[in-house]
Amino acid sequence: MRPITTQTLFSLQFSGDPQFSPDGQSIVYVKTTINQEENKYQSQICKYDRKTGRDIPFTQGLAQDKLPKFSQDGSYLAFVSTRSGTPQLFVMLTDGGEPKQLTFFKKGVKSYSWMPNNQLVVAARKDDANEKSDVRVVNTLRYRGNGYGFYGDEPIHLWLVQVDGSGPQQITDGNFDETDPTVSPDGKKIAFVSWREENQVEVTPSLYTVDLDTGLIDLTYQGKGSVSHPVYSPNGKWIAFFGHEHGEDSGYNTELWVVSTGSGEARSLSRSLDRPVGNQVGTDARYETAEVSPIWDMDSQKIYFTATHEGDVYVYSVTLDEKIQKETPGDTQVVTSFSYHSGVIAYAKETPASPAELYLQQNKEIQQITYHNTPLFKSLTVSVPERTKFQARDGLEINGWLLKPPGFSSDQRYPLVLEIHGGPHSSYGNTFLHEFQVLANSGYIVLYTNPRGSHGYGEAFVRGSIGDWGGKDYEDLIDAVDAVARLPYVDRNNLFVTGGSYGGYMTNWMVAHTHIFKAAVTQRSICNLHSMIGTSDIGFWFNVKELDGADIWEDEEFILSRSPIRYANRVQTPVKIIHSEEDFRCPMEQAEQWFTALKRLGVETELVRFPNENHDLSRNGQPEHRVERLDHIVGWFNQYLGNKE
Numbered sequence: 001m002r003p004i005t006t007q008t009l010f011s012l013q014f015s016g017d018p019q020f021s022p023d024g025q026s027i028v029y030v031k032t033t034i035n036q037e038e039n040k041y042q043s044q045i046c047k048y049d050r051k052t053g054r055d056i057p058f059t060q061g062l063a064q065d066k067l068p069k070f071s072q073d074g075s076y077l078a079f080v081s082t083r084s085g086t087p088q089l090f091v092m093l094t095d096g097g098e099p100k101q102l103t104f105f106k107k108g109v110k111s112y113s114w115m116p117n118n119q120l121v122v123a124a125r126k127d128d129a130n131e132k133s134d135v136r137v138v139n140t141l142r143y144r145g146n147g148y149g150f151y152g153d154e155p156i157h158l159w160l161v162q163v164d165g166s167g168p169q170q171i172t173d174g175n176f177d178e179t180d181p182t183v184s185p186d187g188k189k190i191a192f193v194s195w196r197e198e199n200q201v202e203v204t205p206s207l208y209t210v211d212l213d214t215g216l217i218d219l220t221y222q223g224k225g226s227v228s229h230p231v232y233s234p235n236g237k238w239i240a241f242f243g244h245e246h247g248e249d250s251g252y253n254t255e256l257w258v259v260s261t262g263s264g265e266a267r268s269l270s271r272s273l274d275r276p277v278g279n280q281v282g283t284d285a286r287y288e289t290a291e292v293s294p295i296w297d298m299d300s301q302k303i304y305f306t307a308t309h310e311g312d313v314y315v316y317s318v319t320l321d322e323k324i325q326k327e328t329p330g331d332t333q334v335v336t337s338f339s340y341h342s343g344v345i346a347y348a349k350e351t352p353a354s355p356a357e358l359y360l361q362q363n364k365e366i367q368q369i370t371y372h373n374t375p376l377f378k379s380l381t382v383s384v385p386e387r388t389k390f391q392a393r394d395g396l397e398i399n400g401w402l403l404k405p406p407g408f409s410s411d412q413r414y415p416l417v418l419e420i421h422g423g424p425h426s427s428y429g430n431t432f433l434h435e436f437q438v439l440a441n442s443g444y445i446v447l448y449t450n451p452r453g454s455h456g457y458g459e460a461f462v463r464g465s466i467g468d469w470g471g472k473d474y475e476d477l478i479d480a481v482d483a484v485a486r487l488p489y490v491d492r493n494n495l496f497v498t499g500g501s502y503g504g505y506m507t508n509w510m511v512a513h514t515h516i517f518k519a520a521v522t523q524r525s526i527c528n529l530h531s532m533i534g535t536s537d538i539g540f541w542f543n544v545k546e547l548d549g550a551d552i553w554e555d556e557e558f559i560l561s562r563s564p565i566r567y568a569n570r571v572q573t574p575v576k577i578i579h580s581e582e583d584f585r586c587p588m589e590q591a592e593q594w595f596t597a598l599k600r601l602g603v604e605t606e607l608v609r610f611p612n613e614n615h616d617l618s619r620n621g622q623p624e625h626r627v628e629r630l631d632h633i634v635g636w637f638n639q640y641l642g643n644k645e
């Protein structure tokens with residue numbers, strides 16, 4: 001058996017986005033691997049035949065092939081591929097053969113949907129007419145996004161494309177993005193998500209429908225918060241979508257909604273679940289190629305969706321009269337994507353011991369159908385986490401996990417690393433975490449928890465950090481460390497801490513408020529909530545919402561009082577700062593401020609700058625950079641391990 005190391009990353013494989021063929025007999029899915037020599041990811045579409053059990057590669061997989069979708073008559077398979085440079089729409093016969101490129105948008109295709117008559121509707125940004133100079137003239141508040149870069153002058157619109165390659169024909173226009181197209185069963189209407197207003201300070205999109213005969217656009221559902229992933233019911237009477245009614249705010253449960261295409265009446269079907277739809281569980285061992293939309297049963301009475309519950313993600317179903325059922329049994333699972341066909345669910349599932357593999361569920365029987373990681377994992381010392389619960393000082397129950405080194409013995413004492421997740425509205429859970437396995441395999445116990453502010457424990461819990469960053473969220477984490485440090489096998493003189501993004505904010509806050517940690521690594525972090533309002537792509541709305549409305553003109557003092565930079569002169573813990581130079585979410589200036597302050601104050605610190613990387617370095621950065629990042633984390637902790645009191 002071999003330990004899991006930073007280099008293990010190169011051998012991980014990620015499967016997802018299963019799609020049934022219209023006859024239900026085969027399933028196509030996307031498999032992503034890492035090409036170490038070329039330092040890049042490669043995604044390939046594979047096909048699993050349910051009769052023979054054969055699993056074969058269906059596209060080359062030299063670039064990134066993703067979003068496979070069968071035409072409604074099953075004769076074509078469309079997918080998006082970067083094989084010509086940018087993500088463009090391709091189509092091929094389902095019997096095989098050469099794929100044909102259908103779109104040539106400079107900035108590529110965002111999403112698409114089949115129409116009944118073998119046409120497709122595509123959401124794509126028009127080629128920028130004003131790209132004459134490399135000088136950028138900015139007129140809008142939302143002009144850049146982390147991981148995307150600068151949006152340019154042209155918004156995203158909808159286009160019709162034919163399988164024979166003719167088109168594209170533009171069907172919506174105006175100075176706003178229009179995305180997520182869904183086609184009515186008769187092919188006459190397309191519903192889509194858009195924010196058709198000038199105000200860009202708070203964007204609360206709505207659902208619109210364009211009539212393809214007249215070109216007229218109707219407002220179908222006036223959004224009051226978030227609206228996304230609309231899908232027509234097979235009988236055309238409803239559109240299901242994900243949304244909430246709380247403005248632009250990630251600190252609420254997004255729910256499954258339906259709107260009647262006749263009356264316009266809209267209601268949430270999943271409110272009683274009190275859980276957010278979709279997968280809110282983070283990991284560094286996932287390669288996301290698709291977003292999961294609601295899926296209708298053929299009778300138009302039931303909808304399938306995923307939701308996050310206390311660190312697990314299950315498939316659920318809900319009827320139009322709001323009867324909710326958990327469909328995938330057991331616990332310790334994170335369903336990342338799924339497809340449904342006549343009583344059968346195909347789903348991609350992560351567990352604490354493996355990245356995602358595909359499963360089929362029929363009549364309550366579950367069959368694993370891919371084993372891409374199995375040979376590798378049989379030869380590795382994988383540690384399986386134990387679920388734990390803590391009581392915070394005010395009595396609130398906090399969930400967590402302990403990942404112990406392979407070969408753990410309760411007679412020994414182990415150093416402990418506290419890992420803090422970002423968001424704050426995301427979650428840790430029952431998934432495979434490469435960084436944590438590397439630490440456990442290096443001899444550390446890893447403690448990870450879901451303090452208040454985390455998703456998956458109800459809306460009251462997720463709102464527990466609003467207006468209180470560095471308050472009770474900090475106490476929850478300290479209370480968890482306190483409880484674990486009392487265990488006889490934990491070496492309380494060797495406690496370490498790390499986290500990314502909001503987890504990096506909290507790492508900075510911790511070293512400024514306690515001296516219990518031997519060393520810290522702060523990643524993609526925030527130290528100044530005041531300057532971030534103007535420098536992050538989302539700071540102008542996100543920070544204001546998270547601090548419960550506090551803004552720079554009236555509440556400067558409060559904002560700075562919740563910013564670690566104010567307390568930098570209390571820091572004694574050695575801090576390594578890891579940051580990506582193209583991080584538009586938590587901008588590089590945040591790391592620079594923190595580094596400069598700590599250096600001036602004589603604190604042991606080091607700044608590691610990753611060029612050509614954004615906020616998502618740990619999840620989808622260049623593979624070699626990801627390995628280097630992990631080496632820096634383990635190396636920093638090892639350097640301070642044991643030697644100083």
Ligand SMILES: CSCC[C@H](NC=O)C(=O)N[C@@H](CC(C)C)C(=O)N[C@@H](Cc1ccccc1)C(=O)O
Pocket residue numbers: 250282421422423424425426500501502503526536538542585586615
């Ligand atoms: C675009 S709306 C959601 C913003 C999101 N917050 C979720 O609660 C977010 O980006 N938060 C940052 C911190 C903030 C900018 C100060 C963050 O902590 N991100 C985390 C978690 C995350 C991961 C993937 C997608 C969204 C959030 C991180 O980057 O690890």
